[in-house]
Amino acid sequence: MKPTDTPLTDHPQNTPQETPVPNSQGKPQEQTQNHLESRSQAASNASQEIQQNLSTESSLHSSTDSASNPSTEPPRSTSADSAPTHSTESPQSTSAQDSQQPPAQVSSQDSSQETAPSAAEPAKTLPYKKIAACTAAVLAAVLLLTYLGVSIYFRSHYLFNTTINGQDFSRQTVEDARAFFAGQADAYTLKITESGGKTEDITGSEIDMSWNDSQALDQILKDQNAFAWPMEYFKETYKEITFDISYDKAALEKKVSSLKAVTAEPIQPQSAYPEFDGNSYVIKPEVYGTDLDSKKLLKQIHESVARLDEEIDLQKEGFYKAPEYTAESPKLKELCQTLNQYCKASITYEMDIPIVVDKTLISTWLSYDADFHVTLDEAAIRNWMTEFGRRYDTVGTTRPLTTPAGKATEVSGGTYGWIINEDVEFPALVNSIRNGEVVTKAPACDQTAASHAPQDWGGTFLEVDMTAQHMWYLENGTVVFESDVVTGKNSTPTPPGVYNILEKLSPTVLVGNIDPETNEPEYRSPVDFWMRVTWSGIGFHDATWQPAFGGDVYLWNGSHGCINMPYYNAQELYSILQLGTPVVVHY
Template sequence: MSAKKDGRTSGKNQEKQKNVSIQNNASKQKRISGQKQAFRQKLFVASAAVIGSLCIAYLCVSFYFMKHFFPNTIINGQDFSGQTAEAAEAFFKERTEGYSLTVIANGSGTETIHGSEISLTCREGGEIKAVLKQQNAFQWPVKLWNKKASDVQIELSYDRAALEKRIQSLDAVTSEQIPASSAFPKYDGNTYVIEPESCGTAVNIRAVKECITNSVQTFAAEVDLKQEDCYETPKYTSQSEQVTSACETLNTYCRASITYNMDVPVVVDKALISGWLSVDGDMNVTLNEAAVREWMREFGKRYDTLGSSRTFTTPAGKTAEVSGGTYGWSVDEDGETALLIDHIKKGEVLSKEPAWCQTAAAHGAQDWGSTYIDVDLSAQHMWYVVNGGIAMQCDVVTGAPDASKVTPAGVYYVSEKLSPTVLIGEIQADGKPEYEQEVDYWMRVTQSGIGFHDADWQPAFGGDLYLSIGSHGCINMSKYDAQTLYSMIELGVPAVIHY
């Protein structure tokens, strides 16, 4: 009984303690909640105070910039940061009164343009106030962080015609205008070197006008025309790639040396080549090909023997002169001109023979060499010379002294050998050839049909028989002599026919 009572009492006590604990927790939570609410109220009040202060400060500064220029405000080159429009107007008014601009010229001293000469004044049209009005005062925070200057130009009032006239009267404009000249490659007698550029004294009048006008607008105290690039400048300097490249090309051409192996060597080198070279204003190098061709033409005239007059000693010891014919040296002028130009452009050094259209046995007056046929029309005699010695000789009968039958003088060569053959004359009006003659040995020397052949119809040879029974132009020989000559000569053997 007693034990049951103690158990009930203990349960009641535990329940009572639990209720007390719940009440204490609720009270504690209520107290903490109140503290948080009080903190929030204080934070709100503080934040509102700060924001309010910032707003007031922002508005105050905004109101300030309604009357003052933003930082980094440049008007006509002058800094008016934080200043009022009235202060700026006063500044411009003060500066226009008594303003002068010193113009520094290159080599002609200095000159002064006074504001009074051009009626310089600051306009009263409210342009400066308009600049202030255009700025949005409420954007001042952006302007504080943005360091970029706001450069504004306002119109100053001045007599434009007077300024134009004053500029035109400057010594820099009226003095001798020596134009600028570019650097260029120059031949110094040995090689091409770069001649430096020259700036000259000629001004760029457009640049001068713009520069001086801007200086007046910004109240500049002085302007240096050279520093402001108001002078004409050379197109190319000594450092320009075009100039150095042209110089290199010219020196490449002048390194060429072509030696023609003639009786006396003929050299084409820089002494000659430099006279054929030129450079234009755009630094384009030109080799005067017409001049090269003309030089080659003179070279050909000097060394061509084809058809030229030659003086020599006959096998009989007589001094004779001969010209014309189809045998001799002839330079291929067109072909060799092209080759020479190519050699020069490549800067080649070489020795060579020129290109020939036709060659001969030797250079010199007697270009037929030491093996040839000699026909003396006056003596009516011929010799076959081999290596300078007479291999055979005989009398002949040549063409009759008639314009259509005379044997042509000149230096030729044997171009055809036939045995036997039929010689056919020109076709007459009746359609028949002038003659048809069979011969055993034929040796042609001209394209018109002149040659050596046997003529057994001739009663004799030599003397003056050609005057009465001369040929149609061929050199008539006895069959024995014709056979002998035919057996000894080869195609290409020169034939010198002379008086």
């Protein structure tokens, strides 16, 4: 660019202000300033106060420009591409000006414009701050107007999250609520849900229902703080009101009394209770039944109709008479624990087949009263012990057997066998149960036998077959000795039964009963080998006076009841026989 291509003004010191300087977007600063000033003008229209401030700042800016550039001539473009400007000055004046400001000075000014801002540049940045302030003010004004507008809105509308009688009336008017509840009354139905899920309805038409305007809806609106709507947006407001509902109370009560839930034969409630399930006591759940509290129900229905409630669940809301105890009752749980403590006991009696007294049997002996006090039925335990003794006491009972000769028969009577001492064992059993003991034991006995098998005399015993007039001695089931014998005659028979050897004497004298006429013993018989069976005088012994043994000798020369044996046989038996050996005597 040549200096002579651009006409100079009379104020060359203002040239930097009037010469366009590129801004950050590459646009002339003059265009940027015009754009910002138009935004400023728009903002000033939004607020009178902001416009005044902007006018004041603009005046100050104009004064600054006038002081630095008195000429009112608009700035001229220095671009080489601009159209030539026609000056009114003479060529001589132009030459004079050229001579006053050489081209080098113009070049210096161009360089100054590109490298550093002029002294007037800070005044040009002032609109940015004004625009920020204006924008903030406008935003604040908009927010304030919005807040006030919404607050005014909520003076006639319910706030956010407002629920009345279960219905959401957010941002609705009182008239909206009235219309809704009036419609509800017109089509009102109260559903009664019974036990088992059955339902019955009470309709508004059945009770001549009508809805009268209520001031409660207005009061809810009055009570709310419209200016607190921002906070209410995050809160829930629940209101329950009773409307001025009119209906025929007599018709309602008649309808209630006709409900099947009221007229049906009620099932009485049952409390939960402990039940033995075969392993332990568990709580059997309660049963609520269908026995209604009619007075309570009628009162609730009146209240529900007044509120326009839609449903009453008889069971959930507790209209059925409740059981006294439920499965969660602490007293019931404690009772169950106590019962199970008794059932921990297990007493095993060592019999031929073990007899076990455990939870299965013990549970039948347990009971509890209305106060949940547990009782162990000792009378029942006593009866069980008696039956236990009767089953396992074998003295005098009939036992089956097969003789060494192969004859099947049975034997009854005698003094040998089991006798359980029930008087001792009963309290021991009761204590074991109360203490929850686990024990294995033999029962307390007054008398024992070799085993609890049907032939409780075991495998080592003496056997006398009075029909065969023969005897055997067995050890561990094997015959080791046998002999013919002579038993009692018909007038003094040998008593059948199971006995045991009570005494062994060698020698001794057998003395008979005292004869009342002579006051002397009926006999005195010396013997060498005596093996007593009963304390009444029955036993095995040698009988040297007998002419023979076996056969039918006992019929014509039978004994006084003893078992007569040949001398040497009696001697041999005496030598091998032990005290206590069982003796089985039968026909």
